[in-house]
Amino acid sequence: MVRKVFLILFMIVVVIAATLAALALITQAGVLVLNRMHSAAGKIIGVAGARIHVVDIGPRDSDVPPVVMIHGASSNLETMRLPVGDMLAKNRRVILIDRPGHGWSSRDRLSDSTPSVQARMIEEALGKLGVTGAVLVVHSWAGSLGSLMALNYPQRVAGLVMLAPVAYPWPGGVGAYNKVVTTPVIGPLLAYTITLPLGLALVRPGTRSVFLPQAMPLDYVRAAAIALVLRPREFLANARDLVMLKAAVAGQAPRYAAIKVPTVVIHGDADETVSLDIHSRPFAAAVPGANLIVLPGVGHMVQNAVPGLVVREIEQMAAAPQRLVGRPEPTGEHQRPMRQLP
Numbered sequence: 001m002v003r004k005v006f007l008i009l010f011m012i013v014v015v016i017a018a019t020l021a022a023l024a025l026i027t028q029a030g031v032l033v034l035n036r037m038h039s040a041a042g043k044i045i046g047v048a049g050a051r052i053h054v055v056d057i058g059p060r061d062s063d064v065p066p067v068v069m070i071h072g073a074s075s076n077l078e079t080m081r082l083p084v085g086d087m088l089a090k091n092r093r094v095i096l097i098d099r100p101g102h103g104w105s106s107r108d109r110l111s112d113s114t115p116s117v118q119a120r121m122i123e124e125a126l127g128k129l130g131v132t133g134a135v136l137v138v139h140s141w142a143g144s145l146g147s148l149m150a151l152n153y154p155q156r157v158a159g160l161v162m163l164a165p166v167a168y169p170w171p172g173g174v175g176a177y178n179k180v181v182t183t184p185v186i187g188p189l190l191a192y193t194i195t196l197p198l199g200l201a202l203v204r205p206g207t208r209s210v211f212l213p214q215a216m217p218l219d220y221v222r223a224a225a226i227a228l229v230l231r232p233r234e235f236l237a238n239a240r241d242l243v244m245l246k247a248a249v250a251g252q253a254p255r256y257a258a259i260k261v262p263t264v265v266i267h268g269d270a271d272e273t274v275s276l277d278i279h280s281r282p283f284a285a286a287v288p289g290a291n292l293i294v295l296p297g298v299g300h301m302v303q304n305a306v307p308g309l310v311v312r313e314i315e316q317m318a319a320a321p322q323r324l325v326g327r328p329e330p331t332g333e334h335q336r337p338m339r340q341l342p
Contacts, residue, residue, distance in 0.1 A: 020189075020193050023193035023194055023197060024192055024193050026196070026197055027192055027193060027195070027196045027197065027232065030196045030197070030200070030230070031196070031231050031232070034227055034228055034230070034231060035231075037222075037225075038225035038227075038228055040053055040104040041055050042054050042055035042056060042096070042104075043056070044104070044105075045125045045128050045129070047121050047124040047125050047128070048120075048121070048124060049100075049107060049108045049109065049112055049117075049121060050100040050101075050105065050106060050107040050108065050112070050121045051105060051106045051107075052097060052098065052100065052105045052121060052122065052125040053077070053097070053098040053103055053104035053105040054095060054096070054097055054098075054125060054129070055077055055081070055095070055096040055097075056093070056094075056095050056096075056129070057081075057085070057086075057089040057093075057094050057096070058088065058089030058090070058091070058092050058093045058094045059091070059092065059093065060093055061092065061093070064091075064092045064093070064318065065092075065133055065134055065135055065158050065159075065318045066092065066093040066094065066095055066131055066134045066135070067085075067088050067092060067093070067094045067095070067134065067135045067137060067314060067318065068094075068095045068097065068126065068131065068134045068135070068136050068137065068156075069081075069084070069085055069094065069095070069096050069097070069137045069138075070097050070099060070122065070136070070137070070138045070139070070142040070145060070146065071097075071098075071099065071102070071103075071139055071140075071142060072138075072139045072140025072141040072142050072143075072166075073140060073141040073238055073241060073242055074226075074229050074238055075102070075224070075226065075229065076098050076102050076103030076104075076224070076225055076226075076228055076229075077096040077097055077098045077103055078096075078103075078223070078224040078225050079139070079224050079226075079303075080096055080137070080139065080303070081096050082217075082220075082223060082224055082304075083303075083304070083307045084137075084303045084307050084310050084311055084314075087307060087311050088311055088314060088315075091315075092318065095126075095129065095131065095134070097122060097125070099118055099122070099142065099145075099241075100112060100117075100118050100121050100122075100237075101113075101233070101234060101237030101238070101241070102228075102229070102234055102237065102238065103225070103228060103234075106233075107121070107237065110233075110236055110237055110240050111240070113237065113240040113241045113243075113244045114244055114248045115144040115145040115148050115245070115248050115249075115252070116148055116152075116248070116252075118145055119145050119148045119149045119152060119153070120152075122145070122149070123149060123152075123153045123156055126156050127156075131156065132155055132156060133155075133156070133157075133158040134156060134157060134158060135157075135158060135159040135160075135161060135314055135317050135318045136149060136150070136156075136157045136159070136160050136161070137161045137163065137314060138160075138161070138162055138163065138165060139163040139164060139165070139302075139303060140163070140164055140165065140166060140273070140274055140300065141166055141241065141242070141245060142165070143162050143163075143164075143165020143166045143167050143274075143279070143283075144165070144166050144167065144245060144248060144249050144252070146160055146162060146165065147160070147162075147165075147167060147252065147256060147259065147283070148252055150259045150260075150261050150263070151252075151255055151256075151258060151259060154260065154261065157261050158261060158262075159261055159262045159263070159264075159317040159318065160259070160261050160262070160263045160264070161263075161264050161266070161310075161313060161314055161317060162263065162264070162265045162266070162280070162283070163266050163267075163302050163303055163310065164266070164267050164268065164271055164273070164274050164279075164280070164300050164301075164302050165265065165267075165274070165279055165280060165283065166245060166249060166274055166279055167249060167253065167256070167279045167280070167282070167283040168249055168250075168253050168278055168279055168282060168283070169246050169247075169249055169250045169253075170246065170275065170278050170279075173246075174242040174243060174245070174246070175242070177239075178239040178242045178243050179243060181195075181235065181236060181239035182236075182239050182240050182243050187236060187239070188232070188236065191232040191233075191235045191236050192232045195230060195232065195235050196230040196231070196232070196235075199227070199229075199230040199235075200227065200230065203221060203226055203227050203230065204221050207220065207221055207226050210273055210299070210300050210301060211299055211300070211301050211304065211305075212270075212272070212299050213270050213297065213299055214298065214299055214301065214304070214305045217304060220304075253286075256283060256286040256287050257286050257287065257288065259287045259288070259290075260288070262289065262317060262320075263284075263287045263289065263290040263291070264290070264291045264292075264293065264313050264317060265280045265283060265284045265290060265291070265292045265293065266293045266295065266302050266306075266309070266310060266313065267279075267280040267292070267293070267294060267295065267302065268294075268295040268296075268297070268298025268299050268300065268302055268305065269294055269295065269296055269297070269298070270296075270297050270298055270299050271298070271299050271300045272299065272300070273299070273300040274300060276294065280292060280294075281333070284333065291332070292332070292333040293309075293313070293333075294333060295309075
């Protein structure tokens with residue numbers, strides 16, 4: 001009887017091990033396919049602790065401030081290129097950046113997941129590009145990074161445009177699966193076996209939900225290379241970024257009143273991913289002279305919902321990127337009716 005039980009347990013272990021091995025092989029094959037489908041489009045800049053992938057497009061005009069665009073969580077620089085980056089690049093230099101650990105940027109340590117560390121890495125990359133006085137455009141998770149860059153590296157930032165940004169702690173967490181993925185042993189085991197095969201089935205509906213109530217553009221998942229986040233190391237990095245974010249913004253939020261660059265915040269009131277009331281309204285109230293534009297009926301992907309408006313705000317910022325002096329009265333909040341949007 002004992003021998004029979006032992007044999008049954010042995011067979012179960014063999015089946016589990018064989019299944020995991022098969023999933024690991026499928027994952028590695030999937031990574032190769034994704035890398036071939038969405039190869040690096042720019043150049044790699046080595047910085048302390050990371051290698052930063054940068055796509056540098058548009059005309060080089062020394063008299064025109066460049067625009068630097070940084071994406072949020074679960075994505076890469078293509079989500080900033082489409083369509084706003086490409087639209088801006090018709091008239092000015094646009095620098096699109098994969099955050100460390102995302103897209104084709106790598107970081108030496110997964111633990112380098114906080115906005116402060118990633119801001120330091122990106123600042124070093126911009127320095128190697130000779131970029132000063134840029135208009136910094138950030139979305140979602142990168143809102144935390146953009147505000148820190150304006151505070152810590154003001155020589156790099158002439159203006160700040162925040163799109164549905166994360167800026168403050170929020171009630172609740174970031175999803176149980178992200179905490180599981182950041183657990184030692186269990187997280188890597190999942191990331192290198194089941195995450196990619198399962199994620200390929202979920203990436204389209206998951207991405208579509210972020211666009212609600214707007215429709216996701218046709219072919220967006222492929223065009224924006226969203227599936228790259230399913231690669232094991234990037235998936236682990238993304239989960240750690242999300243898990244560490246709440247504590248990070250809690251620590252930096254008291255400093256926002258010291259931001260001295262012109263700031264525009266654009267947020268939809270139908271955003272169910274990042275709350276307008278928790279993040280953008282208090283941020284705009286804290287930053288001297290900040291202008292908050294509220295978009296009725298618009299969700300999280302404001303750069304796709306109203307690209308014309310976003311481009312106009314960036315262009316206006318770039319046309320007069322002078323620093324604020326003292327503490328002027330806030331520009332205030334403006335609500336843009338949908339009928340006025342492009």
